Amino acid sequence: MTSTNGSFVSPQPNRTYKARIFEMVFSDKKELLELYNAVNGTHYDDPEDLVVNTLENAVYMSMRNDVSFIIDLRLNLYEHQSTYNPNLPLRFLMYAADIYSELTKDENLYGTKAIQIPTPRFVIFYNGEADHPDRKVLPLSALYTVPDEAPSLELTAVMLNINKGRNGRLMEACKTLKDYAEYTFRVRSYAKESPIEAAVERAITECIREGILSDFLSRNRAEAKKVSIYEYDEEKHIRQTREEGWEDGKQEGLREGKQEGIQQGIQQTKSEDIAKMMKALNMTADRAMEILEIPENEREEYLSKLPE
Structure with missing residues (x-):
């Protein structure tokens, strides 16, 4: 305004x-x-x-x-x-x-x-x-x-x-962006070998010590840790639901032997994924559908199919 x-x-x-x-x-x-x-x-x-x-x-x-x-x-x-x-x-x-x-x-x-x-x-x-x-x-x-x-x-x-x-x-023109990329890289790398909480704590400690996003992380350590854990969990959940859940829906349709069955299987799996994300990550249905890239004109249909 x-x-x-x-x-x-x-x-x-x-x-x-x-x-x-x-x-x-x-x-x-x-x-x-x-x-x-x-x-x-x-x-x-x-x-x-x-x-x-x-x-x-x-x-x-x-x-x-x-x-x-x-x-x-x-x-x-x-x-x-x-x-x-x-x-x-x-x-x-x-x-x-x-x-x-x-x-x-x-x-x-x-x-x-x-x-x-x-x-x-x-x-x-x-x-x-x-x-x-x-x-x-x-x-x-x-x-x-x-x-x-x-x-x-x-x-x-x-x-x-x-x-x-x-x-x-x-990256060379914007040190903060380069630092952000380094911090994110470390969190993801360390999370492959440790629990996410330990991975984030290690990344934050190292970055502060090495001058990587150090001012920001020092001032906002607790909140940054909490948000980083949330972001990683959200990314991981999205990746798993896409790689595993939607493939299951496709296979269910293939077993029925028809294209219509494939589409119905995928749609049912997507509806279940929306509900899982809402519960596991404490987010709204709109946010879950946005992350799963469900088109705006299809969202009402998915809302009506959400499990009770």
Whole structure:
């Protein structure tokens, strides 16, 4: 919304989501500006130039973006993903529409004067375990049911792989991002040989000692540990449900010997997975379906099939 002095003020609904380490680290304007400069090759040095307007469940309970801000008359929407999600361009479109609605709510949209709006940029920071290139462009038009060589509505999001060892130039330009990649790498590596609690504690202790995200981890040690454990458990659960559960559904359909049976088996398994995630990870049905990449237009059907 717009205040009396013309500056943008973000909506202030209740926080009903769990924070992520990436969000926590880059909620600091100084760190966010460093990240912006690294991504865009710019050299801004005043964090107050940033006007943060991150959506926090402003319209839909299941909709929020990780980081949104305006600088140099550009609207930047950043998302962090540990699971590849091809639907992010559509979600970005919805986020941008909500922000533009707030920015122009007091303007005369029906007048003859053109209303100026900040130029959007959409960036996804990916650090999942599935292999993806350093840079990948995701167009909204890829989701259209009917391909169009010149779509009337297009939106392109850039996905940057921020795992350790990837996008070297970007990492060197933003030490905090490089440190984040190193910390995440250590947690995952240590979790393969120790319980996750011990793995996170070891990673935090080492990183503080070696100057890796040391200020952030020192100030937020307890919360960072809790969030890291939650994130790892969530990733592990998602991976298991996809690799095991959905394959079981497919095999059940194959035993029935028909395509319809395959689809029914997968749908039933997905419904069970949604319920398991809601219970095991204490999340809403919308959040579970978002993580499992179930399209918006199918979610009502899945809600009706959830086990009691």
